[in-house]
Amino acid sequence: MVHAPPRPPAGSPPVRINLYSDTQTRPTPAMKEAMMRAEVGDEQHGDDPTVHALCDRMAALMGKEAAMFLPSGTMCNVIAILTHCRKGDEVLAHETSHILHSEGGTHAALTGVQIMPLRGPRGMFTAEEVRAGIRPRTRYAPPQRLLEVEQTANIGGGAVWPLAQLHAVVEVAREQGWATHMDGARLMNACVATGIAPAEMVAGFDSVWLDFTKGLGAPLGAVLCGTRAFIGEAWRWKQRLGGSMRQAGICAAACLYALDHHVERLAEDHANARALARGLAQIEGVAVEEPETNLVFFDIGATGVSVAELQRRLLAQGIAVSALGGRVRACTHLDVTAAMIPEAVAAIRDALAA
Numbered sequence: 583m584v585h586a587p588p589r590p591p592a593g594s595p596p597v598r599i600n601l602y603s604d605t606q607t608r609p610t611p612a613m614k615e616a617m618m619r620a621e622v623g624d625e626q627h628g629d630d631p632t633v634h635a636l637c638d639r640m641a642a643l644m645g646k647e648a649a650m651f652l653p654s655g656t657m658c659n660v661i662a663i664l665t666h667c668r669k670g671d672e673v674l675a676h677e678t679s680h681i682l683h684s685e686g687g688t689h690a691a692l693t694g695v696q697i698m699p700l701r702g703p704r705g706m707f708t709a710e711e712v713r714a715g716i717r718p719r720t721r722y723a724p725p726q727r728l729l730e731v732e733q734t735a736n737i738g739g740g741a742v743w744p745l746a747q748l749h750a751v752v753e754v755a756r757e758q759g760w761a762t763h764m765d766g767a768r769l770m771n772a773c774v775a776t777g778i779a780p781a782e783m784v785a786g787f788d789s790v791w792l793d794f795t796k797g798l799g800a801p802l803g804a805v806l807c808g809t810r811a812f813i814g815e816a817w818r819w820k821q822r823l824g825g826s827m828r829q830a831g832i833c834a835a836a837c838l839y840a841l842d843h844h845v846e847r848l849a850e851d852h853a854n855a856r857a858l859a860r861g862l863a864q865i866e867g868v869a870v871e872e873p874e875t876n877l878v879f880f881d882i883g884a885t886g887v888s889v890a891e892l893q894r895r896l897l898a899q900g901i902a903v904s905a906l907g908g909r910v911r912a913c914t915h916l917d918v919t920a921a922m923i924p925e926a927v928a929a930i931r932d933a934l935a936a
């Protein structure tokens with residue numbers, strides 16, 4: 583039996599403050615307007631002008647030669663790994679990475695790679711940690727082919743990899759002849775938080791993708807970028823996996839709208855996350871991690887209330903939070919206003935005291 587994510591129990595009030603995930607944003611009326619006006623064609627056939635416009639824009643933004651529109655970030659990771667690696671190859675990634683924990687075992691089921699989990703605080707590892715993972719090139723060891731990082735690191739608390747640390751791990755990969763891939767589900771959060779331009783942030787990575795369904799607020803879509811040769815090869819996998827679409831310009835238009843209107847405002851989400859963390863830090867028994875972007879993780883072990891119980895009590899008040907790795911995660915995003923933060927803090931205080 584496979585369980586679906588938890589839903590509010592029947593009879594709960596509608597969710598008013600949704601801190602569950604930045605994936606739960608609703609397209610704004612202006613975004614829907616842009617989608618309605620989109621010029622479309624047959625994407626699979628290479629004829630959708632809005633998809634072309636999005637891919638050209640993304641390739642330029644990331645400083646890469648080419649880009650490909652896909653329905654989801656998971657498909658970007660799967661296709662990138664299929665394109666870089668062969669069955670039996672090894673990918674080095676953080677032990678908390680999305681590819682290891684949240685893609686349904688796809689690498690055993692589909693790509694056939696194995697993943698070496700690297701350690702390090704806040705979802706990041708150092709060049710020394712990568713070096714310690716280098717295997718001898720013998721017939722016994724799996725061939726190591728790819729180094730993967732997540733910017734920002736989700737289970738790492740929305741932490742931003744410092745540029746120097748990214749460069750250092752990429753350098754080890756280069757020395758070893760491995761390819762490098764960045765899961766940029768929340769890359770724009772990292773760019774806005776640091777003021778570093780996307781192309782600079784992803785320089786040195788052979789492939790990178792950005793999700794439009796997180797803080798950027800689009801209903802679906804992610805764009806994978808790389809060299810022309812890489813994207814050409816990746817198209818074969820897109821086709822094989824059923825990721826080639828038809829009038830996808832409707833969705834690409836939402837992504838273009840998001841690039842124009844929803845990037846700079848991520849700074850508001852980061853400010854709301856900091857305000858939330860400050861409020862939570864005042865609650866007895868709550869240990870909160872200082873957020874760098876829009877994800878606030880906190881531990882409530884010392885309160886004697888379980889994470890599931892807190893979720894249940896909050897849902898009864900129309901407030902949703904998620905549980906990740908034994909901690910509570912609260913995400914700020916497009917549908918969370920600054921005015922909701924004190925209300926959420928008060929509700930969490932009351933729920934823990936109840």
Ligand SMILES: Cc1ncc(COP(=O)(O)O)c(C=O)c1O
Pocket residue numbers: 605653654655656657680732734735736765767768793795804
């Ligand atoms: C770090 C990270 N990578 C990949 C994904 C997968 O993205 P999608 O939900 O678009 O498949 C997510 C989604 O939450 C994520 O947080």
